[in-house]
Amino acid sequence: MKPTFVAVLACVGVGTFMSRLDAYIVSVALPSMGEVFGRDMGAMSGVMLFYLLALASSMLIIGSLGDRFGLRRTILAGYGLFSAMSLLCSLTPGLDMLIAARFLQGLGAALLLVASYSLVPTFIKAKRVGSAIGMMNMVGSLGVLLGAPLGGVMTQWLGWESVFLVNVPLGLTAMGLCWHTLPPDSVCRTGRPAFDWLGALLSMAGLWGVVLGLDLLRKADSATSAAMWGATGIACLIAFVWHERRIAAPLVDLDLFMNPVFSYALLAKVFAFIQMSIQGYVMPFYLDWSRGYTTQGTGAVLAIFPVILSIVAPYAGRLSDRNEGGVPLPVLTTLGMTGSVLASGFFVMTLDLDANWPTCVFLALSGLSYAFFLSPNAKLILTNMPERSRAVGTSIFTTATNVGMAIGVPLAVLMFHLAGGESITAQNVDNLKGFKSVYTANALCGLVAAGFALASLRGSYRRQKTHGKS
Structure with missing residues (x-):
């Protein structure tokens, strides 16, 4: 029996919530980890970088294997591996072992994400896909909302190891939910070509x-x-x-990229997530080591972004469902990225002020901007791929996210290093030029994303005109 709309959202929602919760809990804890291990911001980037590299580099493989072995098996394996590696992360005694465990955790997350985004268009009607994605973003934002303050409290009072343990009961719960809700995979293995x-x-x-x-x-x-x-x-x-x-x-159907709407929307997504990665990685260090916030206070301030995103994301998802033909969707994504550029520019200009309110305004404006980018952009990409290539196309969609995130972390550290001269540590907090450099690069990445979003609008009009003639 086909699972209901609510059942599918529950299966993928737990995974979305868990992955976003984990991301922000770990992000908030990074400065404290750096102090414990005696390492600077550049060295600590490995905790995020190798997780993101595992995610991004395995997506295409998992997308193809998901077509062969089925979405139910894929999502169950993802929940299992992610939970087990979360437990291992909490038990590691040193930075090198932690980075290795995070790499394996990233492989579990890749299994989970590819299956989750494939399940939505597989079991949910096309006219409700935008709403479903908007609700996934809302649930994910709730994970981020809880992750930031919870990560601050747990790190400050229980130690950084505790932040990884939250995933274990969540992962086991999600496995049971998927096992009882999703129908068995009916995958034909005969006649399939060899894996590339x-x-x-x-x-x-x-x-x-x-x-x-x-x-x-x-x-x-x-x-x-x-x-x-x-x-x-x-x-x-x-x-x-x-x-x-x-x-x-082939592993990837390159004909997908012949669709200009798909290609430009995908490029906009990559640069948008480079921007998100830059500000997401650097902001905890800025608040904790430069502004003097406690870890608990850092978590509370970082929660502003997901609060705004979670409030506005469902509305943006419903708005994208009302726009038949997809023509208005690039307008929404362009406006969203333009807003993020203005927010970053505002933050750069106010960094000299000895005040906390510019950070709060910046995070609020960023959350609002991304709310109007994420759901319309996702619908543009997911609805501009043929059904025969859905799993592989979805893996490209999720790969774009993680490629952007993986590039953003070292780019942020590089820009900070080039402008500040020294890598930031808890004992070296006077690096305002470095932070200005980072957030200037942040604004430029948003500007490139806005340009590609605008290009997808042109491609959408051309595609509609061509179909109208035929």
């Missing part, structure tokens, strides 16, 4: 090379290594595209 392992390896190597090359640029003695990693990554990505166009069963 070469394409998978090339895509992973390409992403790792580019991101690690960017990460190494912050170290003065690693310029040669950074160039080698970056060049290798670019070469692998070029080889990946060449390979995918020449095999019968």
Whole structure:
């Protein structure tokens, strides 16, 4: 029997809530981890970076494997691995082991996210997909809302290890819910082409090379290594595209990118999440180490962004459902990203003030802007892919998110280093120029995202005109 709208939302909602909760709990705890381990902001970036690299580099593989093994199996495996690695993160005695556990946790999150976004268009009618995505964003924002203050309280009173334990009961609950709610997978394995392992390896190597090359640029003695990693990554990505166009069963259907609406909306998403990653990674360090907030206070201030997002996101989702043909959706995404650029510009201009209110205004404006970007952008992408490529297309959709997030972390550290000269630590808090540099880059990324969102509007009009003639 086909699961109901509410049942599907419950299955994917728990995962969305858990992943967003984990992201903000860990983010708030990073400055405290840095103090415990005696490491600076650049070194602590590995906790986020390797998690995001695992997510981004495995999405395409998991999307293809999800078509072969079924969405129910995929989401169950995701919940199981994510929960187990959360427990392992809480037990690690050092930074290196923590980073390794976070990498494995990222693989679990990749399984979870690909399956979740595939389940929505599979079991929910097209006219309600936008509302479903809006509700997922709202539930995710509630996870962020709780994650920031909860992470601050738990880190301050129970230690940073405690923030990972929250995922364990949530993951086990979600596994039981999916097991009893989702129908068994009916996947035909006969006649399927062989899995494109070469394409998978090339895509992973390409992403790792580019991101690690960017990460190494912050170290003065690693310029040669950074160039080698970056060049290798670019070469692998070029080889990946060449390979995918020449095999019968590619890992990625490159014909998806012939649709300009899909392509431009996807690029807008990448740069939007670079922007979100920059401000999400740096802000806890700014509040904790530079402004002198307690960890608990940092969590409370960071909650402003998800509060606004959770209030406005359902409205934006319903608004996207009212726009048949998709033409107004790029307008919403362009306005959303333009708002985020203005918010970042405002924050840069007010960083010199010895006051807390500019940070609160910036986070509120950012939450409002992203509320009008996320749901319309998601609907543009998810509804501009053929049903036969839904799982792979969804993996591209989620990969774009995590590629942006993975690029944003080392880019933020690099911009801070170039402007401030020294990596920030708890003992080195006078780095205002570094923060200005970071949030200037943040605004520029939002501007690029707005440009691609506007380009998707032009592509949407062209596509509608072509279909009208036919």
